[in-house]
Amino acid sequence: MRIGLVSDTHIPIAAKELPPELMEALQGVDLILHAGDIYALSVLDKLARIAPVLAARGDDDYGDTLIDKRVKWTHVLELEGKTLRLIHERPYSPAWWQNTDSSGQDGKPDIIVFGHEHRTVVEQVDGTLLVNPGSPTFLNYLRGLGTIGLLDINSGKVDVQILQL
Numbered sequence: 001m002r003i004g005l006v007s008d009t010h011i012p013i014a015a016k017e018l019p020p021e022l023m024e025a026l027q028g029v030d031l032i033l034h035a036g037d038i039y040a041l042s043v044l045d046k047l048a049r050i051a052p053v054l055a056a057r058g059d060d061d062y063g064d065t066l067i068d069k070r071v072k073w074t075h076v077l078e079l080e081g082k083t084l085r086l087i088h089e090r091p092y093s094p095a096w097w098q099n100t101d102s103s104g105q106d107g108k109p110d111i112i113v114f115g116h117e118h119r120t121v122v123e124q125v126d127g128t129l130l131v132n133p134g135s136p137t138f139l140n141y142l143r144g145l146g147t148i149g150l151l152d153i154n155s156g157k158v159d160v161q162i163l164q165l
Helices: 020-025 041-047 063-067 094-098
Strands: 002-006 031-034 053-056 075-079 082-086 111-113 120-125 128-133 147-154 157-164
Touching (some): 041 053
Parallel strands (some): 082 111
């Protein structure tokens, strides 16, 4: 399973619309996860033309984005035998992500996808893979082409790539 990872699009503030390079890079994914600060619901609609979309609610999200069924504070997914948690802000410690989350799920996830920092992160912490894909439109708080992630989960094996657009 190939999953596209996007965060902090800030449309239409950081850019008027999603860059074509982003849409091209996501072709062929099975699922798209947006780690929050979406701003415009049209972002999720446009991404959904490629694959199903789920999104974390960002600290700056507002309006229709907050009532869309694809957007939650936390998504907990079982994918190819791995537990993935999608949130907006980096978890502060392994103790935090082992506690019950807002969806009632207990236990430590294998993968946490988050955003908020506008920078890329791929690191193992206490047996959990933390991934922040950065931002395709506002990486390091600079407008212009940024980054996304591709997460492959196959037969229990996990591989992540950060792509510069």
